[in-house]
Amino acid sequence: MVAVIDDDGVWHDHNDLYPRVIGDNEWAGVHGTAVAGILGAKGNNAIATAGICWNCQIYAGNIEGFDIPDICNTIISAVDSGSNIINNSWGSSSYVIALRRALAYAYKMNVLTVCSKGNGSSSEPNYPSDFGQGIISVGAYGNWGHWMDYSNTGNGIDIVAPGDGILTTGTDNANDSFVGSMTSFAAPHASGVAALLKGYNNNLCNDDIENIINITAKDNIFKPATEGYDEFTGWGNLNAKAAFDILQKPNTITRIEEQGGVEYSHNGPITMTFFDIPGLADGFYMVFRYDVRKPISFPASYLEMPHVWGRGVGSVGYSPDDVNYGMGYTNVIDGSITKTGCSLQTFVYHVFNLKGDDCGWFPCEVSGAKFAYSSLGEFELSSAPYISCTNHYDHQSIKVCFEDPNPNETGWIIERKDATSLIWELIDTLPSNDDQYFHYEDYYPVGSETYTYRVKPFTSNQQNAPYSNEVTVTARPRWPDNLTAYATDCTDSLPVNTGCNAPIPKLVPAKAAADAPPADPLENPIECHSQLGNDITVRWSHPSNQKYPIVKYIVKRCNTLGIPEETWTLNGDTCMYICPVDAQSSYKMNVYSIASNGDTSLPAIDGVCTGSINICPGNIPRYADEEYAIIPDKTELHQNYPNPFNMSTEISFSLARPGRVTIDVYDLLGRKIVGLIDREFEPGRYKFTWNGRDTDGNEVSSGIYFYRIKAGEYIETRKMMMLK
Structure with missing residues (x-):
């Protein structure tokens, strides 16, 4: 922020101004230094005084001798250098076209000019303060708020500012100060406020700042001033706080x-x-x-x-x-x-x-x-033109999204009612932000309950703004509580009881604090070691905070990538024992709740790893790199993983009957790239890795490929993508 002091020079070495004075530093006028101190002397430094805009740069324009060409050149140079405010604490009775032309140039360049009204107690025109368009004309008021009788009047005066006994910077030494009374000292008060406003909102135009200062001036009714605009005090006393308050929300x-x-x-x-x-x-x-x-x-x-x-x-x-x-x-x-x-x-x-x-x-x-x-x-508040609600994709909250059409509301009220009580309740208040859309999460829905949501904006002046449309969603069932999955620990000896008949060997994770959003299920298996059994026990409890009863549970054993390998459905049981499973392997156990209305929850998830101890009677331990012994229900080609992939990917399939299996890879033109498998297999589940090379061992390029299985009458093709 740059404010111009067109005057007899500014002492740039004064400690209240250094090092912010630019422009013509050759002259150190008493008057110009005093004006500069009122506008921009540094505060909180125990030196001299404190100005209005402490951090602005001060462009010193030396007009000593009041040579009109010099004054005009100074104004134009200051404007061209990027100045924002021009302060002119001087004037004369002569209308000078060249001076008006220079200040008109400043106006057209979006620069605001502030001028002192003059000290002659006269109603005759005084220039440049009475040029009109683009000028803030400033008279003076005293310590008791009354008009100072030396201040000129009429001719479009805008406001009055402090001009009686003003402490400001002097020139006797680097910490000098002195006291003076004149309209010359009133104008820089207004210039300082103008600089603060411009710094606060750089988008304000010169006419914006002038009108904000005028409309927020405090009406001066001390005689001879009268209520409303008058020729002595204009619109009233400069009021910096009101000028900033009017720019605050909700305006x-x-x-x-x-x-x-x-x-x-x-x-x-x-x-x-x-x-x-x-x-x-x-x-x-x-x-x-x-x-x-x-x-x-x-x-x-x-x-x-x-x-x-x-x-x-x-x-x-x-x-x-x-x-x-x-x-x-x-x-x-x-x-x-x-x-x-x-x-x-x-x-x-x-x-x-x-x-x-x-x-x-x-x-x-x-x-x-x-x-x-x-x-x-x-502005009158408008309702949200768009609102939606949906179950969150990976935890138990409900997401509410709505559009904000208002520029400066204080915030938004979110209300909810459930289908059981049909009573609206306020669930949260959101402060305004600069985004077009709000995304809110309701963390505490009752499982299987149907909820309706609505929102409305508010300000301190508008508490009854219109509501949005109402939107409805049915919450998912709650996932099972206290899920834990583990393999039997055989470190000391083989246990007498295993599975659901055995005591739980590890603690159930602690619940989150009541006032915190529920965390996602823990994936924290006990430490893996070889003395664990080749079995998995999964335990859980019925979910709380549920409207409709849970009638079934689905249990899925997934690999560490989250791909399901086996699925079971239980009618109300809260424990499941699986034996045997792959030895020395890690899994994620997913358990879903199914409510009586048919809805399914998200999974509760817990990690588990197995050891090498065979504790399953009549079975031998299986290892992850061997063929699966469990016979699948159907023959199926699975989606490769990862996909897209970089150089290598895993392809797996299930085989329900013994027979010959071939798997080949093709490009987009249908050309065979490589044959992966061509041999006899027993029933089971199998996985192979393609290393991204063709029959000759060359790396294939990035792109889309197809892999095709033929197993008896079963033929299936899937798509995969390589990205290098």
């Missing part, structure tokens, strides 16, 4: 540009002097002035009447009062503002020379007018 500032308009009226021909109009030579002309208007609708309805103002930057159209200098202009028609829209106004000029020759339209014809405006206020 929203909206900047919009509207193209096109219609002729409301026109007058002429009238004689006017034009200069600094792009495309038109300076001189006298006969003109017709067209009043162009456009009714507009706001993006949404406001809760109360909003503040609305036009912006010159972005507008195509000129002022009716001062067309020169080519400054854009949009006016809001008095009395036209409603909660839903307003009427905008600008002016265009049809110009003829004194001979009657048509010189054209400036800055455009009626249809080419463009209106830039800003509005500020609290």
